Amino acid sequence: MSEEIILSELSQEEIYELMKEDLYDGLADEIVEEVNESLGRGQQPYEVLTYGLVAGMEIVGNDFRDGILFVPEVLMAAKAMKAGMAILRPLLAETGAEKIGSMVIGTVKGDIHDIGKNLVTMMMEGAGFEVFDLGINNSAEAYIEAIEKHDADILGMSALLTTTMPYMKVVIDTLKEKGIRKNVVVLVGGAPLNEAFAEAIEADAYCRDAAVAVETAKKFMQIRRGVKA
Template structure:
């Protein structure tokens, strides 16, 4: 019989096929779907996050692990009512208007999901208005914005200003990231935090909801 440690290990190794087989075996053996997610899939991803932070794992490996974890979660999701899915809160994430880069954003999305957040990934080239609509619709606790171009950085401030105008600014935390972003810039535009990488982003979001 497959066990949770083996499943976690397959996530760490980024073996998607193996993850699917083990998830199916656990489901067939009557294991709790929530336990499969928390003790198997997410437990594995937490180790990946820690290894990434220490520099023992690199982006391609983390993406492979995250993809394997997501495949497992997709299999188990239909067995769980939405209200039972454990969640630390909802994060709305997107690359800001004019920015078409998504590798970093995708990595943060997967790591946040692995960390226990519900993530609404809006995609790339997202206007301030779209961020606001998503925050209202999903009752998000955190807005995460990514920019890889210096030319798109001002769009982050526009979104923060619009959150304030809509009376939402004190209800959500704003985290920003991307190659040209700095702590100073985050402070200048009134963001709550800055993450140089995906592991820091997850830690920061967890601190905020703790």
Template sequence: MSDEEIDLKSLPDEELVKQMHDDLYDGLAPEIVEGTEILLERGWSAEKTLGEALVEGMRIVGIDFRDGILFVPEVLLAANAMKAGMELLRPLLSESDADRLGKVVIGTVKGDIHDIGKNLVAMMLEGAGFEVIDLGINNPVENYLAALEEHRPQILGMSALLTTTMPYMKVVIDELSERGLRDRYIVLVGGAPLNEEFGAAIGAD
């Protein structure tokens, strides 16, 4: 990007959205906030702003992260910029809960205090139109059960970064099965050391 200051207000909608993609890629939170405000002032809905400016921008970041062009620090900067824009949009989105795709309860499992990936997933799910209940880190099975009872989501998401905490996901799934609750939820598991084989082996979806 050029070092010249870009006047976001002078850009037509399409160019502004492209500029926001660039700013998101560069992790420029103040510019994302300004761009979000401008689009809302121009009559864009919160849903359209979120989808076309923020989620699409993060999709581009995700592709370059997958391809090894970007690394975790850059992705975190982009995620923080998206979060800044989301803070403006969240109250507006909550007014139209009828349009939500469903509810997701998500949290990092007991013994694990890593939440970078989980936070990114939660943000992207929220951006896609889900209501997300984030339980944070170090969650024993009781936390998941209580949240499922309280919020009645369609999806349960569990995260683990450590190979030593991965097996706890099975503890949660087995407890759901024993209580006859397993089939009520789509269970998603994720984390750097996980793969599809592990997910299938522990009974996740």
């Protein structure tokens, strides 16, 4: 499908530019070739991640936020990113890149819609967070167990349904009862939510999409670092 682009003839800057375009267009095979080509030239895994995949997904995330791209296109991009990450993840683990923070994430009880949650997971990983993905249909107990086990900085909860989003309040109330609400930053997201809802249930923030989730998480980590220091 790809027209005559010969990667070996491109400069590294041009390859990174191409990676951004190919992520935007959701071309997984091409991304794999470009990641391998870059690594073959001696680029560090975190450089490929940062200047290629994350830079590309930032454009995708911004255009999603601005209503230029929609979920199907973002899923395609995420699939391409995933293909690239599959190569980079083991290499990144070897090099022991420093984590920005850790996050427990999952859809709430009764809700099995995980497309948005999966996008957030990928974007957070790309941004340098360690993410513990609990999958779908999580009880308050499941979230809390994971938060304690991993000493997580952030809890991310997602719901697509108006009928399941009230469960987020149950989780937050349980955190309060256990006296651990202040230990964790609670971010909530999902199509039917808004800021007023997040405020009403006393979450720390509503994130309208994956890009906002990453920005918000980074911001809260700076505050936490500040508090801890």
